[in-house]
Every structure is written in C-alpha cells, then in structure tokens.
Amino acid sequence: MWALAILAASIGGGPGASAQPPRFLSDAESQLAHQIEEANLQQLRAGPSPLFNKGLPQLARTPAGRTRRSTVTSVTLLGSPGTSAATDRQALVTRYEYATGLTLTTVVDLNAGRVVEVRAEANRPTPLADDEIQRAIVLASRAVPDLATTPRAGLKILALVDSKTTSRRYGHRLVAVWRETPPPSPRVLVDLSTEQVVNANF
Numbered sequence: 001m002w003a004l005a006i007l008a009a010s011i012g013g014g015p016g017a018s019a020q021p022p023r024f025l026s027d028a029e030s031q032l033a034h035q036i037e038e039a040n041l042q043q044l045r046a047g048p049s050p051l052f053n054k055g056l057p058q059l060a061r062t063p064a065g066r067t068r069r070s071t072v073t074s075v076t077l078l079g080s081p082g083t084s085a086a087t088d089r090q091a092l093v094t095r096y097e098y099a100t101g102l103t104l105t106t107v108v109d110l111n112a113g114r115v116v117e118v119r120a121e122a123n124r125p126t127p128l129a130d131d132e133i134q135r136a137i138v139l140a141s142r143a144v145p146d147l148a149t150t151p152r153a154g155l156k157i158l159a160l161v162d163s164k165t166t167s168r169r170y171g172h173r174l175v176a177v178w179r180e181t182p183p184p185s186p187r188v189l190v191d192l193s194t195e196q197v198v199n200a201n202f
Helices: 002-012 026-046 050-055 055-062 130-140 146-149
Strands: 072-078 090-097 102-109 112-120 155-160 172-179 186-193 196-199
Touching: 002 172, 026 050, 026 072, 026 090, 026 102, 026 112, 050 112, 072 130, 130 146, 130 155, 130 172, 130 186, 146 172, 172 196
Parallel strands: none
Antiparallel strands: 072 090, 090 102, 102 112, 155 172, 172 186, 186 196
16 A cells, blocks of 8 residues: 555656646556556455456466466556546556456546446457567467567567357467568467467468
8 A cells, every 4th residue: 555655646746747747657657557456456356246257267277267367458548638637647457367358447547546447348359468479479489480580570460359159269368470571471370378379370
C-alpha cells in the first residue's frame, strides 16, 4: 500500500504541475496502473468470481496453463482531447491468461487509485506482449533457423485466433511469424500455449 501511495503522489504533481496533463501515460503512471490491476486481480482470484466462469477449462492442461502464465500485454490511456477532461487519467490494462484463455481488460482511475471496471472475454484478439513476441520468434526459429538472426524490424508477427470451437487449438495463444524482406521466409505458426510449432509453412 505504501508503494502505491508513493507512486500516486509522484504522478499527482504539485503547485507547479501542468494544468494540461499529456495525452500519454508516464512510466510512473503505467507502473501504478499495473500495480492496481494486479492487486485487484489477486482479490478476484481469492474468491469465486463470475469473470472466471467465462474461461475455457481445457486450457489449464496446456504447458502454459499448468504454470498459470499470465501477462499484461498493454497499458494505455483512455480518452482523447475533446472527449474527456484534461485531468481525467484513466488507464486500460489488458492482460491475457493462459490457463483460461481469457483476456481481462481493467479500467483504472489513476487519480483515485482504484479499479473502475473489469471485463473478461475468452478467445478474443489480443495484442502480444514483448516477451510473447520474443518467445514466438524463438519457437518459429526451430522451423526456420534464420528467423532468429533476422532484425526485429524485418519480421512480421501476428496473433491469430482459432474461432472453431471443435478445434483442438481453440482458445490457444497462436502466433504467425515470417520475414517479408528478401529473401522472404515461410509463415511459421506457433502455439505459445503448448510451446510448439504448429505449421512450418502456414
């Protein structure tokens, strides 16, 4: 709690603070939003929550599900000039849960230091976190070795959703990795839930 209070004070500003906060999150605000979201998630997990009833139970048996891997994929500022007051500082924290296939979106009021809303949706398109991108490249390199030495700017990386409910990969964290710059490479489909290459020429 002390850490949250200190961070809240550090982003609140003082008498010399600008009356028009920037329309982007500072590092301190992003960290605060993440900490508030994490604390709220721990409370939700401590007791029965209808949010988790939307999950896909079979994903708990995947390698990533067994380790209960959970990653924040983005923290963004809500609102834009003309649609919200300059002093409104609300962040949207997006998280992907491997054991359930749920994408959790949490709205955090940075000024009040509290969670405003949490939503959960299974098997929805969700941006990739940096560590997921790196892992996808490592896995894809098992099929196309020179992807590992291709500069990041030369790679295309796309998160995919298998929407067929009867598919054995329904709800899995699927990523396509390929190189478009000469010489182009095959598209490699990897499964971050199972840590496997699904298709070496997707």
